[in-house]
Amino acid sequence: MRLLLLLVLSAVFLIACQPQSTPPPTALPPTSAPQSALQTALQTAPQSTSLPTTGQDIPTASPVVEVSNTPTLPAISTPTQQVASVTSLPPAGSAAWVPFASGLNAPIGIANAGDGSGRLFILEQEGKIRILQDGALVAEPFLDITDRVGCCGERGLLGLDFHPRYPENGYFYVNYTDKDRNTVIARFQVSAENPNRTEAGSEQKLITLAQPYPNHNGGVVIFGPDGYLYLGLGDGGSGGDPQGYGQSTATLLGKVLRIDVDQGERYAIPPDNPFVTGGGLPEIWAYGLRNPWRMSFDRLSGDLYIADVGQNAWEEINFLPAGSPGGANFGWNYREGTHPFQGNPPAGIELIEPVAEYGHDQGCSVTGGVVYRGIELADWQGVYLYGDYCSGKVWGLVRNPLGAWLQGLLFETGGTITSFGVDESGEVYMTEYAGTLYRLSPLQ
Secondary structure, three states, X not given: OHHHHHHHHHHHHHHHHOOOOOOOOOOOOOOOOOHHHHHHHHHHOOOOOOOXXXXXXXXXXXXXXXXXXXXXXXXXXXXXXXXXXXXXXXXXXXXXXXXXXXXXXXXXXXEOOOOOOOOEEEXXXXXXXXXXXXXXXXXXXXXXXXXXXXXXOOOXXXXXXXXXXXXXXXXXEEEEEEOOOOEEEEEEEEOOOOOOOEOOOOOEXXXXXXXXXXOOOXXXXXXXXXXXXXXXXXXXXXXXXXXXXXXXXXXXXXXXXXXXXXXXXXXXXXXXXXXXXXXXXXXXXXXXXXXXXXXXXXXXXXXXXXXXXXXOOEEEEEXXXXXXXXXXXXXXXXXXXXXXXXXXXOOOOOOOOXXXXXXXXXOOXXXXXXXXXXXXXXXXXXXXXXXXXXXXEEEEEEEOOOOOEEEEEEEEOOXXXXXXXXOOOOOEEEEEOOOEEEEEEEOO
């Protein structure tokens, strides 16, 4: 069965990568696959005949990088009721995933604007952002850039977040793959006349990054509690990171980037970024990642969780406590999870081990989640929820009083889980690729 699954995944991936006039979202979001299967697929997929050289992926939209002099520290939204975190996993059967909206087209992301409207914004991979308002989908999309998005497979409209001062400036930021297979980080602005529409022609590209292969695009776009914009990028694709991009600080691939979008012509570099004075590209905040598919900040503590999709055997959750300095190295491709993968790190290189992992007997591709900070489920406070795209399993992760991480299986949904997100009250939602949005709700 495992061989059959790999053959099916490879076939779907090949179909998704063929040029199409109107690319349908019929391929899989980021998944793991054995290196041999990926390499076979990539040999026949249309792609560039050469890899970018070192430095070729420096942001083309910002040739002169400015260092921010005054960090922006906006207030972050928090739940109206703050409850201390639990120190054990919640009791079985205390909550369930309840269908909340359907009819979505390949949904792969969830965000809220923090503007008091109660709306949810849902990414559709082909290039649309849909609005869920008062329990119903708004007919017209908030944003439609299908004309410039290259889809699908592991490409498309992949990430979204709203500026912390969105009610004042109307700015939101996205990550998408363009028709030339580049990763684009861009800013848009809401229409002054219609809060459910984007202002036409408002796109400003911040970063355009060449992708050597069509997989491992990452896609995370998220503001941190420090007001800076964090971006999660994969290692460029193929299998096993053949160019060593995960460990190279001369490329933006395989990294978490951190930029100040309130300074400079397009952005500036936070002054405490680890390579701001040399030794690597100044946008880099952390490295050693294969394909971060969703990361999130705990809105109460400021801790950062990063889910990194594995290669052949292991999926992992990485963690940085609030206040951590930049420069963390999460180990890829020396490590896959806590396990050796290729080569040994040089002496003096510290690798940050994941706080949780699971093997491919439990799934094939991790979907990073969020920390529950809502008001309806007291026993779930502080629990980090994440899932697997292939198996539909959802785990919980929490720290006990001794500092040990407790991981446990909470749900077996049977769906293809693509993302988690929260509303303005901190309640948690989940999307499956088939088109349904679910809400985590207490059982009556």
